[in-house]
Amino acid sequence: MKILLAEDQAMVRTALASLLRLEADFQVTEAADGTAALQQLKQQPFDLLLSDIEMPGKTGIELAQYIQQQKQPTKVVIITTFGRAGYVKRAIDAGVGGFLLKDAPVDQLVSAINQVMTGKRVIDSELLLNSLGEQDPLTEKERQALRLAADGHSTSDIAAALYIAEGTARNYLSEAISKLNAANRIDAARIARQKGWL
């Protein structure tokens, strides 16, 4: 079975890869970031993508969306530190087969991989419950603007980056602030990030 392992922290990646290689029929390829993983996916077929969410380049969710769009038969298992509700919904929408927290032991990861390969869905129960609660109120533009604002970019930078007028950029941020009951853009970004909507 060919597995692509995408995870940016080298120690975690190499440790997981070494362990998975101990399983007789697992053939593991490593990718250090989202971009490298995408290139691998384009070059050769894999049976399974095991990916972190937060990585430089592309996120695990974006990789799953690519696989879905290309109608590749590759199954996807996401592992992540944070059990943010927003991620779970987007992951399910992207056809992800498994969603685990790094809080789970490795045994559980191996058993999840095997379950997903037989076509089952394995979503951490705690996460699933969370995801049923509030859902992401932000539009895509609002999210983009908020993400840039959170990195300290000024309104004019954001407007330029999104090819819109400054007033529009301010408006998106204002809407985000209002939807999230925040005091200002920083507060809004903090709230959105905490919920996994950013």
Add this chain to the structure above:
Amino acid sequence: MKILLAEDQAMVRTALASLLRLEADFQVTEAADGTAALQQLKQQPFDLLLSDIEMPGKTGIELAQYIQQQKQPTKVVIITTFGRAGYVKRAIDAGVGGFLLKDAPVDQLVSAINQVMTGKRVIDSELLLNSLGEQDPLTEKERQALRLAADGHSTSDIAAALYIAEGTARNYLSEAISKLNAANRIDAARIARQKGWL
């Protein structure tokens, strides 16, 4: 050789533990947080403590300080996600033998463990440079103001929290922005946090 492995993320902990156990003479005990690790240290002697910094209960640095105070012969290797300069200095002061980023592969961890056991110091070179380079230019008030601003509090909130006039609060933030070459308070907070000054 008896090793105590303290790391809160179960997947990372169990993966590292399994790999280290493959080495013939490594005997690994796991601790899921700082408090559990401290209890283990009190109950039995270890040759080496391998610890994350950021954990619930006690941090890896605090564990190293305990070992130093108790004059235990246990060596300490710290592994962490963020190479914040502030941590490195405190770790060296606490007599830590090794300081690695999770960005390093597992092989390097094993070789670092062996080196530290022979009495050598292994500090990630990038980290060492960082800690010797720039030093924190912020005054305590500036840091407090910046921390509150980063959480999305308004200037008037900050002024109230620090018992100063709004103008003063704005001035602290302005100085911080200027010292850090930032575009605004958010940018300044991001830079300061990244350098470990917040």
Add this chain to the structure above:
DNA sequence: GTGCGCCAGTGACAAAGGTCATATTCCAGC
């Protein structure tokens, strides 16, 4: 003891951010 540098503190003013009214486009439902 006087001058210097640094930190703490303030208010006036200019620049950026936040809100609101409003317009256009697109799509789902009738």
Add this chain to the structure above:
DNA sequence: GCTGGAATATGACCTTTGTCACTGGCGCAC
């Protein structure tokens, strides 16, 4: 084909934020 809702878009208006000039206190060097 019309209606209503949601997303996108803009500019006018007021509030918050950032900058600057200035004052006072404290410690330290000469």
